[in-house]
Amino acid sequence: MEKPAGTATVNATDALMRVEDLVMHFPITQGILVQRQVGAIKAVDGVSLSVKRGQTLGLVGESGSGKSTIGRCIVRLYKPTSGHIYLDNDDLAVAQGTQLREVRRRVQMIFQDPYASLNPRFTVGGLIAEPMQIHKTGSKAEIRERVEQLLDRVGMNRRFIDRYPHEFSGGQRQRLAIARAIAIEPEFIIADEPVSALDVSIRAQILNLMQRLQDQMGLTYLFVSHDLSVVRHVAPRIAVMYLGKIMEVSDRDEIYSNPLHPYSSALLSAVPIANPRVEKQRKRIILKGDLPSPIHIPPGCRFHTRCPIAQDICRQVEPPLEDKTGSNHLAACHFSDRVGSLTKAGSVQGLGTL
Amino acid sequence: MSTIQSEQSPQAGIGVELTPELLRKRRGQLRIIFDRFIRNKVAVAGLAVLALITLAAIFAPVITHQTATFDPNTATDVYHIASGPIPGHPLGTDYVGRDEVARLLFGARVSLLVGLASMVASIFIGVSVGALAGYYGGWLDNLMMRVTDAFLAIPLYLILFVLAATFTTGSGSASVIGVIVLIAAFSWPATARIVRGEFLGLKEREFLLAARTLGANDFRLMLRHILPNAAGPVIVAATLLVGFNIITESTLSFFNFGVQPPESSWGTMLATSQDYFSEQPLLVLIPGVAILITVLSINLVGDGLRDALDPYMTER
Amino acid sequence: MLEVKDLKVYFRTREGNVHAVDGVSFHVDEGESLGIVGESGSGKSVTSLSIMRLLQIPPAQIMDGSSIVFQDAELVDMEESEMRKIRGRQIAMIFQDPMTSLNPVLTVERQLIEPLQLHLGLSRGEAHNRARELLEAVGIPDAERRLRSYPHQFSGGMRQRVMIAIAIAANPKLLIADEPTTALDVTVQAQILELINRLRRDLGTSVMLITHDLGVVAGMTDRIIVMYAGKIAETASTDELFANPRHPYTLGLLSAVPRLDEERPTELQTIPGSPPDQLHPIEGCPFQPRCPFVLPQCKQYPPARKIAGNHVAYCWVDVTDPEEQKRAMQRGFIPLTEIGRSYLAQS
16 A cells, blocks of 8 residues: 555654554434434544654644644544554554553643643542552552652642642642653653643743653653644644644744745744734734634645635645655645745744744 | 652752642641531531431430330320320320320431432432443433433332332331332432433543543543542432432322331321321321421531532632 | 723632732823733733723722723723713723623624614614624625624634624724633634734724733734733833833743744743732732842832833842842843844844
């Protein structure tokens, strides 16, 4: 079988996580007694990604792009419709039973809202101990000892061990969620918008903590976010998603200085920058209209309905995700050579290396 | 066992100071609920009355005749029949000369026992059905909820009367067990619906997804994660069920389908004294008022618990 | 046009008073766009709700001595019937979540026509035409048909446009936008911000933009107030604030978020600690437990430090003093990166 274009990124030797042609369609059913499928929400519609061991891949997209669904497929909150998710050589997409449990030990997730992701009836100690209890990593005393170490590690006071989550602020709760995620020493962590729900002044604390843990534990992150400035800070390699597909994948500096997809370009130009001089000079690419429904995905290039440079071919032929520069900068656009002219006036260029 | 050493990087400690909130003296969750309940004076009054009734029922023999072997059903005072309050019989005697106070207290034993025991059984069934249906959804949910609907569609008292006629024919304590089983078998659907609703809402919550990504199995998710969060409504439902079941038992007994002599409950007291209503209305009023007060107290406590448990665990 | 003086709003709770807004004074001029920046608990939303008189009283209480004067009329003790003529007609507000501020069972037309008939006394036919014009003005295609739609039939961005259409229906003098784009995606946020800017230009409405995002106010406002713990930390014209921030909290906000216009630091500067607890306000400057520049005198509330023109910072410390900076750097303070500095310095 011919390999999808996206697998060009895969370098099997050093990739810890490889997602190949992942499809996640949620069926829409009708009928009360006999349910029949009348359509599908195509949340993820053929995505290939790879993340190198010890690295961070930033996955950027707006709501409805399917970025969170990919994360949830990897931890198998959802069973993918088709495709493969390789962790080393194990295919998580089809893992079951003991194999699935083992996988869940190696892959952990940090959720967006620490107010919602911590069970309010558990104490701090209970929350952090739970993964260790589930995976039976030690005796009661050992686990308790380890919980205290973990609290140290995420910068929380050991004395908080018998408290309840509601007593903590958002930033402190996210620290607890992180302690919980690293408790069983996973290799791969999916961080789904880990700082979006936090106050601005707290975000840096959490980002720094995650970075420090990555250095110390050799963690590999899939960092899912809608915030391009945050992703630029944390991820050396970035993938941009739109309506269930990857539009562009590239190294960080490349994508910010030289986006090759009009959607990435529009996203970048829409980010408000805390600098009035930049703001007054820049010209934004304002996208027309709304995100199309993931049930009826436009034919051809799925971005053509909102694209400022769409041509006839874009309505008919879906552009493949392919390397445009020879330096592993992939884009799915028929006219990626014209994207530069779009951004010249508008983007944040002219600020030196970004 | 661990490759991670506890590290104290210079910045690790900066992150979290003791905010004033955390310095304050801490109360446990139960304590918070208790404090909130205590503030509701009506509910506390209800609880006090209930406690009094329960204690009186437990110590009924001691209170009435200072002996543990006293049997109110056989001890009759033939000189005073349907007497009304007189010295020695503060609430009077019934139509065969049995002391009303003693009958009331011993009746309370049966009524409360039936109310509580059938509640426990009914909650167990209701929680199990609701939890499985809500958690697994799909055809199982469909099936279980249709069964629940069917139970709810049955005219309760008609079926109880029909079944009681065959089930509770045994006399005395055998009939009590029969009544308990019967009531439990038909009072669980409401609880099942409540629990299913809670489970449906809670199973998509993020903390549940989080637990699932840790590898927690279904049993753990249901028992350790969802159920404690659904405890509030279940406790309230349980409380209200006790009251409801006491009334159901009384109704059954009133129509002679319930507790059979020589065992007696408040319902049988009502039933057996209705013929004497014109001569001695007290005989009807006493068990009637007892039922009223008890059920009212239970419902007040239930409302108090609802309020105490309901607002998310904020310290107030 | 709007003058707020010493506004104090406390919330009474069982455990004591929450000092949500604690002595805030500012003004909004005709045609001006004012940004109020702050995090959760800074009191920025309570301030705007006080102006609209939309606070639930109790538990909220506007303390004695507070004054909100709008076009020579005192709003704090105004009769509710009088206030209704101002609300929507003179001062309009848009909220973060358009879904909760639109009535789900009424068509958009009904909700648009109401203020038109109420405030402008238009007939039904006139109001209908005006409603269509308004939807067109906020960039909703196929307006005639969309008038008959219900709120849930719109996307998030479109709903916010409808909210804006309702807000500007009666040509208000002042538009208060409370986190209008926080719930929206960046590309949609860009659309909405542009719309607000265009309407301001076309209608000459004053705008009060409340947000936690310094990026949003940078391109949208003439003047900015930075709030912390119910108090004003710093206020200046927009250009001045970004070029010459003088309050440690403003400095922290500017450098604690990753920015696209600066070189990527290896580690972000953090503002340590947690947001303030308004139930137990601390003596003196509320930022002191988190401040790298903290001095003993911070135990007393700092006087206004006039920097230049209308630039005022409430801080004891001159953060541009190299000695103070050196001291702060020992506590983890990182000055803005060179490239950002030099860019900001260019004019």
